[in-house]
Amino acid sequence: MSKANLLDRRAVVSELLKNRNGAIAVGGLGASTYDIAAAGDDARNFYLWGAMGGAVMIGLGLALAQPKLPVIVITGDGEMLMGLGSLATVGAQKPANLSIVVLDNEAYGETGGQVSHTAASVDLVSVAKACGIADSRAITTVAEVETFALSLKEANRGPRFANVKIDGANLERVLSNRDGTFIVNRLRGSLGYQPI
Amino acid sequence: MHARTETASDSQPAWPEEIFSTLQRFDVRQVPYVPDAGHSQLIERVLGSATMRGIPLTTEEEGVALLLGAWAGGQRGVLLMQSSGVGNCINMLSLTQVFRFPFLTLVTMRGEWGEFNPWQVPMGSNTQAAFELCGVKVLRATHPEEVREVVEAGAAQAYNAATPTAVLLSQRLIGAKVFVK
Numbered sequence: 001m002s003k004a005n006l007l008d009r010r011a012v013v014s015e016l017l018k019n020r021n022g023a024i025a026v027g028g029l030g031a032s033t034y035d036i037a038a039a040g041d042d043a044r045n046f047y048l049w050g051a052m053g054g055a056v057m058i059g060l061g062l063a064l065a066q067p068k069l070p071v072i073v074i075t076g077d078g079e080m081l082m083g084l085g086s087l088a089t090v091g092a093q094k095p096a097n098l099s100i101v102v103l104d105n106e107a108y109g110e111t112g113g114q115v116s117h118t119a120a121s122v123d124l125v126s127v128a129k130a131c132g133i134a135d136s137r138a139i140t141t142v143a144e145v146e147t148f149a150l151s152l153k154e155a156n157r158g159p160r161f162a163n164v165k166i167d168g169a170n171l172e173r174v175l176s177n178r179d180g181t182f183i184v185n186r187l188r189g190s191l192g193y194q195p196i
Numbered sequence: 197m198h199a200r201t202e203t204a205s206d207s208q209p210a211w212p213e214e215i216f217s218t219l220q221r222f223d224v225r226q227v228p229y230v231p232d233a234g235h236s237q238l239i240e241r242v243l244g245s246a247t248m249r250g251i252p253l254t255t256e257e258e259g260v261a262l263l264l265g266a267w268a269g270g271q272r273g274v275l276l277m278q279s280s281g282v283g284n285c286i287n288m289l290s291l292t293q294v295f296r297f298p299f300l301t302l303v304t305m306r307g308e309w310g311e312f313n314p315w316q317v318p319m320g321s322n323t324q325a326a327f328e329l330c331g332v333k334v335l336r337a338t339h340p341e342e343v344r345e346v347v348e349a350g351a352a353q354a355y356n357a358a359t360p361t362a363v364l365l366s367q368r369l370i371g372a373k374v375f376v377k
Contacts, residue, residue, distance in 0.1 A: 064249060
Protein backbone atom coordinates (compact mmCIF):
# COMPACT_ATOMS: atom_id res chain seq x y z
CA MET A 1 0.00 0.00 0.00
CA SER A 2 1.40 3.37 -0.97
CA LYS A 3 1.93 5.80 1.87
CA ALA A 4 3.27 8.55 -0.36
CA ASN A 5 1.92 12.10 -0.10
CA LEU A 6 -0.08 11.50 3.04
CA LEU A 7 -0.82 14.58 5.12
CA ASP A 8 1.13 15.57 8.20
CA ARG A 9 -1.19 15.36 11.22
CA ARG A 10 0.28 18.37 13.04
CA ALA A 11 -0.04 20.57 9.95
CA VAL A 12 -3.65 19.43 9.47
CA VAL A 13 -4.65 20.21 13.07
CA SER A 14 -2.82 23.57 13.03
CA GLU A 15 -4.78 24.54 9.94
CA LEU A 16 -8.09 23.35 11.43
CA LEU A 17 -7.58 25.42 14.59
CA LYS A 18 -6.17 28.57 12.95
CA ASN A 19 -8.32 31.68 13.58
CA ARG A 20 -10.67 29.48 15.54
CA ASN A 21 -13.41 32.05 16.16
CA GLY A 22 -14.04 30.87 19.72
CA ALA A 23 -14.36 27.27 18.64
CA ILE A 24 -14.19 24.48 21.21
CA ALA A 25 -11.83 21.63 20.25
CA VAL A 26 -12.25 18.15 21.74
CA GLY A 27 -9.31 15.78 21.27
CA GLY A 28 -9.59 12.01 21.41
CA LEU A 29 -7.11 10.17 23.60
CA GLY A 30 -3.62 9.65 22.27
CA ALA A 31 -2.01 11.44 19.38
CA SER A 32 -5.02 13.65 18.55
CA THR A 33 -4.78 15.27 21.96
CA TYR A 34 -1.03 15.83 21.44
CA ASP A 35 -1.77 17.38 18.03
CA ILE A 36 -4.23 19.85 19.55
CA ALA A 37 -1.73 20.72 22.29
CA ALA A 38 0.98 21.20 19.64
CA ALA A 39 -1.24 23.67 17.79
CA GLY A 40 -1.30 25.79 20.96
CA ASP A 41 -2.88 25.48 24.39
CA ASP A 42 -6.23 27.20 24.70
CA ALA A 43 -8.94 27.46 27.36
CA ARG A 44 -11.30 25.96 24.83
CA ASN A 45 -9.21 22.84 24.25
CA PHE A 46 -10.78 19.79 25.83
CA TYR A 47 -8.11 17.11 26.10
CA LEU A 48 -8.94 13.44 26.63
CA TRP A 49 -6.45 10.92 27.99
CA GLY A 50 -8.91 8.06 28.23
CA ALA A 51 -12.63 7.32 27.80
CA MET A 52 -11.90 5.75 24.42
CA GLY A 53 -14.93 6.00 22.14
CA GLY A 54 -16.35 9.02 23.97
CA ALA A 55 -14.90 12.01 22.10
CA VAL A 56 -17.79 12.50 19.67
CA MET A 57 -20.38 12.26 22.44
CA ILE A 58 -18.57 14.86 24.55
CA GLY A 59 -18.58 17.05 21.46
CA LEU A 60 -22.29 16.46 20.98
CA GLY A 61 -23.10 17.46 24.57
CA LEU A 62 -21.04 20.63 24.12
CA ALA A 63 -22.58 21.42 20.74
CA LEU A 64 -26.14 21.10 22.07
CA ALA A 65 -25.30 23.23 25.11
CA GLN A 66 -23.54 25.95 23.06
CA PRO A 67 -25.40 26.05 19.72
CA LYS A 68 -23.79 29.35 18.66
CA LEU A 69 -20.20 28.12 19.02
CA PRO A 70 -18.38 25.85 16.59
CA VAL A 71 -17.45 22.56 18.25
CA ILE A 72 -14.72 20.50 16.56
CA VAL A 73 -13.97 16.94 17.60
CA ILE A 74 -10.56 15.79 16.41
CA THR A 75 -9.85 12.13 17.01
CA GLY A 76 -8.18 9.06 15.58
CA ASP A 77 -9.51 6.11 13.62
CA GLY A 78 -9.19 3.70 16.55
CA GLU A 79 -11.03 6.01 18.93
CA MET A 80 -13.75 6.62 16.32
CA LEU A 81 -14.15 2.89 15.66
CA MET A 82 -14.83 2.29 19.36
CA GLY A 83 -17.68 4.81 19.27
CA LEU A 84 -19.27 4.22 15.87
CA GLY A 85 -22.71 4.30 17.46
CA SER A 86 -22.11 7.92 18.42
CA LEU A 87 -22.20 8.82 14.71
CA ALA A 88 -25.72 7.39 14.61
CA THR A 89 -26.64 9.49 17.64
CA VAL A 90 -25.17 12.64 16.04
CA GLY A 91 -27.02 11.85 12.80
CA ALA A 92 -30.27 11.73 14.73
CA GLN A 93 -29.64 15.06 16.52
CA LYS A 94 -28.01 16.94 13.61
CA PRO A 95 -26.33 19.73 15.59
CA ALA A 96 -25.46 22.41 13.01
CA ASN A 97 -22.37 23.55 14.96
CA LEU A 98 -20.62 20.17 15.32
CA SER A 99 -17.76 19.00 13.12
CA ILE A 100 -15.99 15.67 13.49
CA VAL A 101 -12.51 15.14 12.06
CA VAL A 102 -10.86 11.73 12.08
CA LEU A 103 -7.08 11.66 11.65
CA ASP A 104 -6.83 8.27 9.99
CA ASN A 105 -3.43 6.59 10.03
CA GLU A 106 -5.06 3.14 9.78
CA ALA A 107 -3.30 2.09 12.97
CA TYR A 108 -3.26 2.18 16.77
CA GLY A 109 -0.22 4.41 17.01
CA GLU A 110 -0.15 4.71 20.79
CA THR A 111 0.08 0.95 21.37
CA GLY A 112 2.66 -0.12 18.82
CA GLY A 113 1.13 0.57 15.43
CA GLN A 114 -1.22 -2.40 15.14
CA VAL A 115 -3.42 -1.99 12.05
CA SER A 116 -6.98 -0.79 12.52
CA HIS A 117 -10.12 -1.73 10.62
CA THR A 118 -9.76 1.32 8.37
CA ALA A 119 -6.64 -0.27 6.85
CA ALA A 120 -8.55 -3.34 5.80
CA SER A 121 -12.18 -2.63 5.16
CA VAL A 122 -13.97 0.15 7.01
CA ASP A 123 -14.81 3.36 5.17
CA LEU A 124 -15.66 5.86 7.91
CA VAL A 125 -16.98 8.45 5.42
CA SER A 126 -19.61 6.00 4.22
CA VAL A 127 -20.44 5.08 7.81
CA ALA A 128 -20.96 8.74 8.74
CA LYS A 129 -23.10 9.35 5.63
CA ALA A 130 -25.19 6.28 6.33
CA CYS A 131 -25.72 7.57 9.88
CA GLY A 132 -27.34 10.72 8.50
CA ILE A 133 -24.37 13.11 8.47
CA ALA A 134 -24.90 14.37 4.92
CA ASP A 135 -21.74 16.52 4.78
CA SER A 136 -19.24 13.68 5.10
CA ARG A 137 -16.07 13.75 3.08
CA ALA A 138 -12.68 12.16 2.59
CA ILE A 139 -9.76 14.59 2.69
CA THR A 140 -6.44 13.82 1.04
CA THR A 141 -4.95 17.21 0.09
CA VAL A 142 -3.83 20.38 1.84
CA ALA A 143 -6.28 22.41 -0.28
CA GLU A 144 -9.16 20.27 0.97
CA VAL A 145 -8.00 20.76 4.56
CA GLU A 146 -7.95 24.54 4.04
CA THR A 147 -11.45 24.61 2.57
CA PHE A 148 -12.83 22.41 5.33
CA ALA A 149 -11.05 24.47 8.01
CA LEU A 150 -12.88 27.60 6.87
CA SER A 151 -16.32 25.93 6.87
CA LEU A 152 -16.09 24.48 10.34
CA LYS A 153 -15.52 27.86 12.03
CA GLU A 154 -19.16 28.63 11.29
CA ALA A 155 -21.74 27.34 13.74
CA ASN A 156 -24.18 26.40 11.02
CA ARG A 157 -24.64 23.95 8.15
CA GLY A 158 -23.35 21.02 10.17
CA PRO A 159 -23.01 18.40 11.34
CA ARG A 160 -19.91 17.69 9.29
CA PHE A 161 -17.63 14.70 9.17
CA ALA A 162 -14.21 14.47 7.55
CA ASN A 163 -11.83 11.54 7.37
CA VAL A 164 -8.28 12.74 6.77
CA LYS A 165 -5.74 10.16 5.69
CA ILE A 166 -2.54 11.07 7.50
CA ASP A 167 1.03 9.89 7.58
CA GLY A 168 1.49 7.15 10.18
CA ALA A 169 4.71 8.52 11.64
CA ASN A 170 4.74 8.65 15.43
CA LEU A 171 5.67 12.22 16.28
CA GLU A 172 7.14 13.49 19.51
CA ARG A 173 4.40 13.69 22.14
CA VAL A 174 3.27 17.17 23.12
CA LEU A 175 1.76 16.54 26.54
CA SER A 176 -1.32 18.58 27.32
CA ASN A 177 -2.86 19.17 30.73
CA ARG A 178 -4.41 15.95 31.98
CA ASP A 179 -6.24 17.06 35.14
CA GLY A 180 -9.91 16.79 34.22
CA THR A 181 -11.19 19.25 36.81
CA PHE A 182 -8.75 21.86 35.53
CA ILE A 183 -9.64 21.23 31.89
CA VAL A 184 -13.41 21.36 32.40
CA ASN A 185 -13.41 24.33 34.76
CA ARG A 186 -11.08 26.30 32.51
CA LEU A 187 -13.39 25.68 29.55
CA ARG A 188 -16.49 26.52 31.59
CA GLY A 189 -14.79 29.67 32.81
CA SER A 190 -14.12 30.79 29.24
CA LEU A 191 -17.87 30.40 28.60
CA GLY A 192 -18.82 32.42 31.67
CA TYR A 193 -19.66 29.52 34.02
CA GLN A 194 -18.27 29.15 37.52
CA PRO A 195 -17.10 25.97 39.29
CA ILE A 196 -19.68 24.58 41.72
CA MET B 197 -46.35 -7.71 43.60
CA HIS B 198 -48.08 -5.90 40.84
CA ALA B 199 -47.54 -6.60 37.19
CA ARG B 200 -46.82 -4.37 34.25
CA THR B 201 -48.04 -5.31 30.82
CA GLU B 202 -47.24 -4.16 27.33
CA THR B 203 -50.61 -2.46 26.99
CA ALA B 204 -51.19 1.03 28.32
CA SER B 205 -52.39 1.07 31.86
CA ASP B 206 -55.74 2.65 32.68
CA SER B 207 -54.28 4.69 35.49
CA GLN B 208 -50.71 5.87 34.98
CA PRO B 209 -48.63 6.10 38.15
CA ALA B 210 -47.87 9.57 39.52
CA TRP B 211 -44.18 9.07 40.27
CA PRO B 212 -42.84 9.52 36.70
CA GLU B 213 -44.52 12.92 36.65
CA GLU B 214 -42.93 13.71 40.01
CA ILE B 215 -39.52 12.82 38.58
CA PHE B 216 -40.18 15.09 35.60
CA SER B 217 -41.10 18.01 37.89
CA THR B 218 -37.98 17.47 39.97
CA LEU B 219 -35.77 17.48 36.88
CA GLN B 220 -37.46 20.68 35.73
CA ARG B 221 -36.81 22.32 39.08
CA PHE B 222 -33.14 21.44 38.84
CA ASP B 223 -32.98 22.97 35.34
CA VAL B 224 -32.01 19.73 33.64
CA ARG B 225 -31.64 20.34 29.90
CA GLN B 226 -30.15 17.26 28.23
CA VAL B 227 -31.76 13.86 28.78
CA PRO B 228 -29.92 11.04 26.99
CA TYR B 229 -31.63 7.67 27.22
CA VAL B 230 -31.75 4.09 26.10
CA PRO B 231 -35.45 3.22 26.26
CA ASP B 232 -36.92 1.05 28.99
CA ALA B 233 -40.58 0.31 29.59
CA GLY B 234 -40.20 1.59 33.15
CA HIS B 235 -39.01 4.97 31.83
CA SER B 236 -41.56 5.25 29.01
CA GLN B 237 -43.84 7.78 30.71
CA LEU B 238 -40.91 10.01 31.70
CA ILE B 239 -39.35 9.77 28.23
CA GLU B 240 -42.63 10.90 26.67
CA ARG B 241 -42.74 13.91 28.99
CA VAL B 242 -39.12 14.80 28.17
CA LEU B 243 -39.67 14.53 24.41
CA GLY B 244 -42.69 16.81 24.72
CA SER B 245 -40.86 19.36 26.89
CA ALA B 246 -39.84 22.79 25.62
CA THR B 247 -36.85 23.03 27.96
CA MET B 248 -35.43 19.50 27.90
CA ARG B 249 -33.92 17.68 24.97
CA GLY B 250 -34.40 13.92 24.86
CA ILE B 251 -31.46 12.26 23.14
CA PRO B 252 -31.82 8.59 22.16
CA LEU B 253 -28.52 6.68 22.35
CA THR B 254 -27.26 3.52 20.70
CA THR B 255 -25.58 2.41 23.93
CA GLU B 256 -25.60 3.73 27.48
CA GLU B 257 -21.92 4.73 27.69
CA GLU B 258 -22.63 7.42 25.11
CA GLY B 259 -24.80 9.11 27.73
CA VAL B 260 -22.01 9.39 30.29
CA ALA B 261 -19.78 11.18 27.78
CA LEU B 262 -22.66 13.35 26.57
CA LEU B 263 -23.40 14.56 30.12
CA LEU B 264 -19.76 15.61 30.54
CA GLY B 265 -19.98 17.61 27.32
CA ALA B 266 -23.25 19.16 28.43
CA TRP B 267 -21.73 20.23 31.76
CA ALA B 268 -18.61 21.58 30.06
CA GLY B 269 -20.98 23.67 27.96
CA GLY B 270 -22.99 24.92 30.93
CA GLN B 271 -25.96 22.54 30.99
CA ARG B 272 -27.15 19.88 33.39
CA GLY B 273 -28.29 16.48 32.20
CA VAL B 274 -29.56 13.13 33.44
CA LEU B 275 -29.06 9.67 31.91
CA LEU B 276 -32.07 7.32 31.79
CA MET B 277 -31.37 3.61 31.39
CA GLN B 278 -32.21 0.11 32.51
CA SER B 279 -30.04 -1.93 34.89
CA SER B 280 -28.60 -4.03 32.06
CA GLY B 281 -27.17 -0.84 30.54
CA VAL B 282 -25.06 -0.05 33.58
CA GLY B 283 -22.54 -2.69 32.55
CA ASN B 284 -22.15 -0.92 29.23
CA CYS B 285 -20.96 2.24 31.02
CA ILE B 286 -18.10 0.97 33.17
CA ASN B 287 -15.01 2.53 31.58
CA MET B 288 -16.86 5.71 30.62
CA LEU B 289 -17.80 6.21 34.28
CA SER B 290 -14.11 7.08 34.77
CA LEU B 291 -15.13 10.51 33.52
CA THR B 292 -17.13 11.10 36.72
CA GLN B 293 -13.95 10.65 38.78
CA VAL B 294 -11.50 12.48 36.51
CA PHE B 295 -13.72 15.51 35.79
CA ARG B 296 -15.75 15.46 39.04
CA PHE B 297 -18.80 16.73 37.17
CA PRO B 298 -22.44 16.51 38.28
CA PHE B 299 -23.44 13.04 37.05
CA LEU B 300 -26.98 11.80 37.69
CA THR B 301 -28.56 8.67 36.29
CA LEU B 302 -31.98 7.15 36.92
CA VAL B 303 -31.95 3.39 36.47
CA THR B 304 -35.01 1.19 36.17
CA MET B 305 -34.28 -2.19 37.71
CA ARG B 306 -34.72 -5.60 36.14
CA GLY B 307 -33.58 -8.98 37.37
CA GLU B 308 -35.21 -8.74 40.81
CA TRP B 309 -38.65 -8.92 42.45
CA GLY B 310 -40.54 -11.52 40.44
CA GLU B 311 -38.34 -11.44 37.33
CA PHE B 312 -39.43 -13.80 34.52
CA ASN B 313 -36.35 -13.47 32.30
CA PRO B 314 -33.15 -15.09 33.65
CA TRP B 315 -31.03 -13.03 31.25
CA GLN B 316 -31.83 -9.93 33.29
CA VAL B 317 -30.67 -11.40 36.60
CA PRO B 318 -26.83 -11.30 36.40
CA MET B 319 -26.55 -7.57 35.60
CA GLY B 320 -29.56 -6.62 37.72
CA SER B 321 -27.99 -8.39 40.70
CA ASN B 322 -24.72 -6.50 40.26
CA THR B 323 -25.98 -3.05 39.31
CA GLN B 324 -25.48 -1.40 42.70
CA ALA B 325 -22.09 -3.05 43.29
CA ALA B 326 -20.88 -2.06 39.82
CA PHE B 327 -21.77 1.58 40.42
CA GLU B 328 -20.13 1.58 43.83
CA LEU B 329 -16.94 0.02 42.45
CA CYS B 330 -16.86 2.90 39.97
CA GLY B 331 -17.27 5.54 42.68
CA VAL B 332 -20.92 6.34 41.99
CA LYS B 333 -23.20 6.75 45.03
CA VAL B 334 -26.39 4.70 44.91
CA LEU B 335 -29.85 5.61 46.20
CA ARG B 336 -32.92 3.43 45.74
CA ALA B 337 -36.67 4.03 45.58
CA THR B 338 -38.88 1.01 46.16
CA HIS B 339 -42.32 2.51 46.92
CA PRO B 340 -44.24 5.11 44.90
CA GLU B 341 -44.55 7.54 47.79
CA GLU B 342 -40.76 7.79 48.28
CA VAL B 343 -39.78 8.39 44.64
CA ARG B 344 -40.01 12.16 44.83
CA GLU B 345 -37.77 12.60 47.85
CA VAL B 346 -35.20 10.02 46.72
CA VAL B 347 -34.86 11.60 43.27
CA GLU B 348 -34.70 15.06 44.86
CA ALA B 349 -31.91 13.91 47.17
CA GLY B 350 -30.05 12.33 44.27
CA ALA B 351 -30.36 15.43 42.13
CA ALA B 352 -29.30 17.68 45.00
CA GLN B 353 -26.11 15.78 45.79
CA ALA B 354 -25.26 15.33 42.10
CA TYR B 355 -25.79 18.94 41.03
CA ASN B 356 -24.88 20.77 44.25
CA ALA B 357 -21.98 18.62 45.46
CA ALA B 358 -20.82 17.12 42.11
CA THR B 359 -21.24 13.72 43.69
CA PRO B 360 -21.88 11.17 40.94
CA THR B 361 -25.17 9.52 41.83
CA ALA B 362 -27.39 6.73 40.55
CA VAL B 363 -31.00 6.40 41.65
CA LEU B 364 -32.28 2.85 41.25
CA LEU B 365 -36.01 2.57 40.63
CA SER B 366 -36.89 -0.88 41.95
CA GLN B 367 -38.68 -3.48 39.91
CA ARG B 368 -41.13 -3.65 42.83
CA LEU B 369 -42.00 -0.02 42.09
CA ILE B 370 -42.27 -0.44 38.34
CA GLY B 371 -43.87 -3.88 38.33
CA ALA B 372 -42.36 -7.06 36.94
CA LYS B 373 -42.71 -7.31 33.17
CA VAL B 374 -45.28 -9.93 32.19
CA PHE B 375 -44.48 -12.11 29.18
CA VAL B 376 -47.56 -13.60 27.58
CA LYS B 377 -47.79 -15.75 24.49
